[in-house]
Amino acid sequence: MDTPSIIIGSTLLLLFVGPILYAIWMQNHKDKKRLKKLNEVGSTQKLKFDYTEISNTLLLGLDAQARKLVVIEPQNNMQFDIIDLNKIDNSKILKKAVPNADRSRGRERIVQISIELLENHGKDKVTEIMFYDEDGPEAADMAARLFLAERWEKLIHMNLSA
Template sequence: MDTASITIGSILLLLFIAPVLYVIWKQSLQDKKLLKKLIEEGARYNLKFDHTEVSNSLLLGLDSGNKKLLAIEPDNDKTTLVDLVKISDSKILKKVTPNPSSFKDREKIMQVSIELMENKRGEKVSQILFYDEDARDGTDVGTRLTSALKWEKLIKANLSI
């Protein structure tokens, strides 16, 4: 190989790799910023998180020692602190509509959330939204459903029943 071929190959490689590396770097910075926001908000309530999750539309932190769950929606700065001692049950809710595609028995998931029920009255205390089709935040419903299943399991493990 001559020098010109190596130079052209290196330039082309940089043209294709540099944008990908830039996007990864920007997303990493965004995730660190959101995690810092979650930790700072948790510190206001004296929480030390055992489990955290950061996405563009939802920040979650669980303090198993204090049995508290902190949920933050960064888009609208809505913060929800849930005392798991007062919760008796949690369940995943999926809102679905018939899928107009060629698969007749399939349904399209429009929304995925976890509903938390109160001990005494059995009323809904809080609902944590993991996925909303209308939000168009770029998340995949399968990924968010898996995340909701994981968090429901963590929440149930920390309920005082």
């Protein structure tokens, strides 16, 4: 191979692969910052997280020993909520659906997925953790959000006081 071909090939490779590598690097940098924020909140509350979840719309940390759940919403200026699972009696997944206009694809379309935490034997709602909102920034991956909500509902349910 001659030198001009190597230069043109290398330039084209950088032109197409460079932005992809930059996007991956930026996402990893964002995730590390968010994990650091979650760990800062945990350390100020003397919590050690056994399970964590980081996404663009939600940061979750669960300390199974202390039975506390930390929920941080990056869209709300990184405000956090600490939920004492000792005071929670039940949890359940809520799926809000609307009739589908195109009947060939199914009867209903899911527009929201959340976990509702209940106290007082399922009578009073403590909080609702939103995993998917059709109008939100991550509207394309509803199935992944449903899987994530089911996983966290199981984790929460396992750590509820009996």
